Amino acid sequence: MAREALVIGASGMLAEVSRWLANEGWQVTIVGRDRQKLEQVRDGAMNPDSVHLLALDYGQTESLRTAMAELVASRGAMELVVAWIHQTAPDALATVLAELSRPKRPFRLYHVCGSRAWKNPPVVHVPKTCAYHRVILGFVCEGEEARWLTNREIADGVIRAIRQEAAQAIVGQVEPWERRPTY
Numbered sequence: 001m002a003r004e005a006l007v008i009g010a011s012g013m014l015a016e017v018s019r020w021l022a023n024e025g026w027q028v029t030i031v032g033r034d035r036q037k038l039e040q041v042r043d044g045a046m047n048p049d050s051v052h053l054l055a056l057d058y059g060q061t062e063s064l065r066t067a068m069a070e071l072v073a074s075r076g077a078m079e080l081v082v083a084w085i086h087q088t089a090p091d092a093l094a095t096v097l098a099e100l101s102r103p104k105r106p107f108r109l110y111h112v113c114g115s116r117a118w119k120n121p122p123v124v125h126v127p128k129t130c131a132y133h134r135v136i137l138g139f140v141c142e143g144e145e146a147r148w149l150t151n152r153e154i155a156d157g158v159i160r161a162i163r164q165e166a167a168q169a170i171v172g173q174v175e176p177w178e179r180r181p182t183y
Contacts, residue, residue, distance in 0.1 A: 002027040004075050008058060008096065009084035011037035014112070015044070016155035017082055017162075022050040026080070029071060033057050058096075059089035068099035077105040082158060084112040093124060101127035110135055110162060112154075118174040135161045138172035139181055146181045 003026045007018045010030035021028045022045045032038050035055035042051035054071065058064050072078070078100050085092045093111070100107060108131045113122060117136045126132045135158055139146050149157070149172050157171025174180075 005080040077103040
């Protein structure tokens with residue numbers, strides 16, 4: 001039986017994470033708003049048949065709830081979830097967790113968070129069947145300058161966190177906080 005993974009926010013900085021999971025033998029469902037971008041992620045995988053597209057706006061709670069219920073009905077229980085969810089969708093993660101926990105099978109969640117999670121960790125109500133892992137995206141200091149992480153650095157850090165099964169992982173650095181780049 002195939003291992004099932006779900007990657008939310010997969011068309012940007014998590015594209016390489018999605019491809020890596022497919023290359024590792026997972027069946028990967030990728031979620032994003034832009035179907036063309038999702039197709040590019042799938043088409044860039046060594047085995048594109050392992051990548052399944054779910055184009056939707058996760059900020060639309062009822063659509064998300066329906067899509068997650070249909071995903072579980074069609075593909076079965078998810079074993080691994082990697083989620084980058086914007087603050088503009090405050091109910092999205094809870095909705096995903098509620099639907100994915102219905103089969104009562106254990107799964108791991110890698111919650112990818114921005115650097116603010118270092119100072120103010122998000123409160124996540126995790127079902128008993130979910131092993132929660134937080135991945136905090138920091139920044140990089142180069143001499144006197146600081147910059148945000150590249151998509152490649154982010155993907156590499158998330159993959160490392162998955163491999164190590166770290167309860168919390170920091171990609172880049174979060175200190176000294178005052179060096180954090182401005183947008």
